[in-house]
Amino acid sequence: MNDTAREIESGAIREIEPEIRTLFTKVVERDPREAAKMLEPYPDEFVVDMLELLNPAAALKILERFESPRRQTILATASPETNQQWMRNQTYPERTIGRLMQPPLAVFRPRTTVAEATEQIRCLAGKAIITYAFVTDDQEKLLGVVVMRDMLLAQSNQTLEQIMLTNPFYLTPEMSLTDAMRSVLVRHYPVYPVCEKTGRLLGLLRGQMLFEAEAIELSAQPGEMVGVEREERLTTPWLRSLKFRHPWLQVNLFCGLLAALVVDFFRKRSIASLRWQYSCRCSSVRQLTLGCRHWQFACAG
Template identity: 25%
Template sequence: MISLTELAELRSKLEMNDPDAIREILEELPPYDLRQFFFFIDEEQQKELLSYLSISKTAHLFEEMEHLDQKKQFMSLVPAALKSEIFREISSDDLADFLGEISQKEAETILTKLDQPEAENVRDLLHYPEDTAGGLMTTEYVHIMSEITASEAIDQLRRKAPDAETIYYLYVVDDSGHLLGVVSLRELLIAKPEVKIHDIMYERIISVPVDLDQEEVAKVFTRYDLLAVPVVDHNHYLRGIVTVDDVMDVLIEEAQEDFANFSGGGGDQGLFISPIQAVRKRIPWLILLLLIGLITANLINLFKPTTQKLPILLIFMPMIAGMTGNAATQSLATVIRFISNGELTKENYGKLLRQESTIAMLIGLFCSLFILGFISLSYDGRLGILVAVCLFFTLIIGTIVGTMIPMVLQAFKIDPTVASGPLITTINDVVSLMIYFGLATLFVQLISS
């Protein structure tokens, strides 16, 4: 990863106007570092930078762009005469992703500049939803017939490799395009030249259907440690492959989305999102939390006679609510982790609930004894018992709420990350304060009688 110092040094070399030196450096830069440098310099320098890049390097730089605004800004600086060549060089899956984000008219204009077979490939990819295996796949792969020899397969590989996304796997198909097997590059290289492909191919193929959700596709990669996986339709025709680099992007995207939901941020938000869009995503959660907060405020007012008789209760109110929310959030994070890695199913809901309840009781007992000792020494023994008992029950209830809400959402096929920390914490504020002030009212009535 390129550092700020290296970026500054590279910019100074660009300003020195030494074309040969800067061209050599830029061609050796990985696409990610090149993108970092591209957005490190000003617009005039960006135009100069593009003049030093080869067509293939420019295409790689485009593929590294993360957001539509970045891609549009980039293409606005590319000379019109070079745009067609660059679009031809961009991989079919990346180009399809870009065309799917712009207007249909703009997309058709770009497609007319491509060769007919390539344009048809891209059009086919545009038919699949973006977040499915079909939306992730590329049609640039190496496929061979089962009847040819290893030597003939290597010859075909040499011809097809320059246009392929990856050459580590060669997919074996029949005359109709049905997927029959796969041969790794390693197996092909160590095989005797005269050996037939059907004798060395692996027939128990790990493949995914075109309509499989991208998150499930990522799980296939993590379970089987693959570099690429073939994508087939319902008739088992090979339609494309998904490569590990695209899956890494999916894992990052899903993690960011889950984190945004978990924090109540309203889903995916990037640096280039407009303030109005951000507000639309965030405001529903905040309004919901505000309404629940009003219930909490009314609860405190409802128990005003109790707090007037025993005002010291207010000192421990934030501690009770905070500890309950923390316990719930810990359980929520645990359940979501089990859901995300596929360990949690409906069959073991009860087991996890019992486990978390046992943990909650042990934690509640430990924390209650601690707070009992502290309050008894610092304030009053009877007050210590009251707060300790309240803390014990609220910790158990908070943990159960944090465990059950994502389970219920999963059962109804709703993303469990929407059971965000702020939501569960706010709900538990209401529950914990009801328990706290309810027991406190009973306590006040007992000591007053």
């Protein structure tokens, strides 16, 4: 069971029906194509609930494996926030922050009071885990972040702009996973806001998903050298695995044969050179011996 499956057991994803919990473990262990086939018989509402539990990038890959009509019905069944976020994430390249964004639900205006925000967060808590509250202006530009501890200790009539942390750190959707990891190296937050370069809030990224995606990225690199697909799992059918790996195996065999031929060529050259040197030495010894004998005969005569 991988880290995503353990997330259920640790309680990070709460109030999951037993059927979804069991199927979720099977889905995360399969590649997107097989996962889509597994979810095909289930109703759209069930598929949406399952995809919302997954890493957003993994959910998009599975969603893209459905036929176009079924994919459209699934998108129509999802909540407006989730639908909009999925459609937005699809516009960004793979292995970028934009693919991992989740919809920011706890978004408020600066003049919202603590009491009003608390009441809304109570309603949102049943849909997702709320870690921070984000404060934006009318143009959705991120102004600050409110920590739950500060909201708990604040007076109910205080406004969020009075207790928020201004100029918060944020990631941009175009950033690669590697660049994002460098940026958060000394900023270990559970959630990172994702904004445009102008500061407009687009989504949020959970720190666990960022580190998980980077770990998968690093573990997939050695396999690519021998034709292992990034989405391949232990449960991937062997015919499909052979389809991707067989050409690379042939290339490796050819390179090995070429290296052996080169070694054999130089080995034969070396042996021939040694034989020639040996024959030259033997010829010199014979000539020297004959010369000595002629000299001895001449002296004797």
